Amino acid sequence: xxxxxxxxxxxxxxxxxxxxxxxxxxxxxxxxxxxxxxxxxxxxxxxxxxxxxxxxxxxxxxxxxxxxxxxxxxxxxxxxxxxxxxxxxxxxxxxxxxxxxxxxxxxxxxxxxxxxxxxxxxxxxxxxxxxxxxxxxxxxxxxxxxxxxxxxxxxxxxxxxxxxxxxxxxxxxxxxxxxxxx
Numbered sequence: 001x002x003x004x005x006x007x008x009x010x011x012x013x014x015x016x017x018x019x020x021x022x023x024x025x026x027x028x029x030x031x032x033x034x035x036x037x038x039x040x041x042x043x044x045x046x047x048x049x050x051x052x053x054x055x056x057x058x059x060x061x062x063x064x065x066x067x068x069x070x071x072x073x074x075x076x077x078x079x080x081x082x083x084x085x086x087x088x089x090x091x092x093x094x095x096x097x098x099x100x101x102x103x104x105x106x107x108x109x110x111x112x113x114x115x116x117x118x119x120x121x122x123x124x125x126x127x128x129x130x131x132x133x134x135x136x137x138x139x140x141x142x143x144x145x146x147x148x149x150x151x152x153x154x155x156x157x158x159x160x161x162x163x164x165x166x167x168x169x170x171x172x173x174x175x176x177x178x179x180x181x182x
């Protein structure tokens with residue numbers, strides 16, 4: 001976002017207090033410089049955030065409500081992250097602005113739950129793409145069956161990082177689950 005000269009910030013519980021105060025001060029100012037704010041459903045549901053959101057709405061400074069992992073309102077909302085369910089209240093307050101609900105896992109029942117929980121109104125546009133991604137490669141190997149696990153990991157990383165996309169750019173993400181035995 002900085003390349004596009006759009007000031008984006010994240011407001012979360014791990015942010016140092018002084019930075020959190022600076023973000024809140026900017027949001028409450030007459031002309032906030034922050035144009036994109038990332039917050040968790042838990043932060044959106046917190047009593048301290050309500051006046052900030054209400055103020056942004058009243059001043060017509062909130063342009064979009066974007067909800068990632070929206071399936072949590074249906075699949076896990078009641079026991080995994082209950083604050084996802086509270087996003088419906090926020091959506092009701094912000095009914096005049098567009099809402100985007102994103103998820104990679106939404107069969108029809110979950111889509112229906114998302115629409116109901118977030119109080120989405122027609123017209124609703126749904127974009128779908130197939131689950132298969134030709135550009136993704138998964139490799140699961142158990143350390144116990146490899147004679148030299150770190151040599152194997154190094155070879156995999158070199159292969160993955162050396163592959164280029166159609167634009168000639170290396171695009172790779174390597175995730176390694178770790179534990180004390182890894």
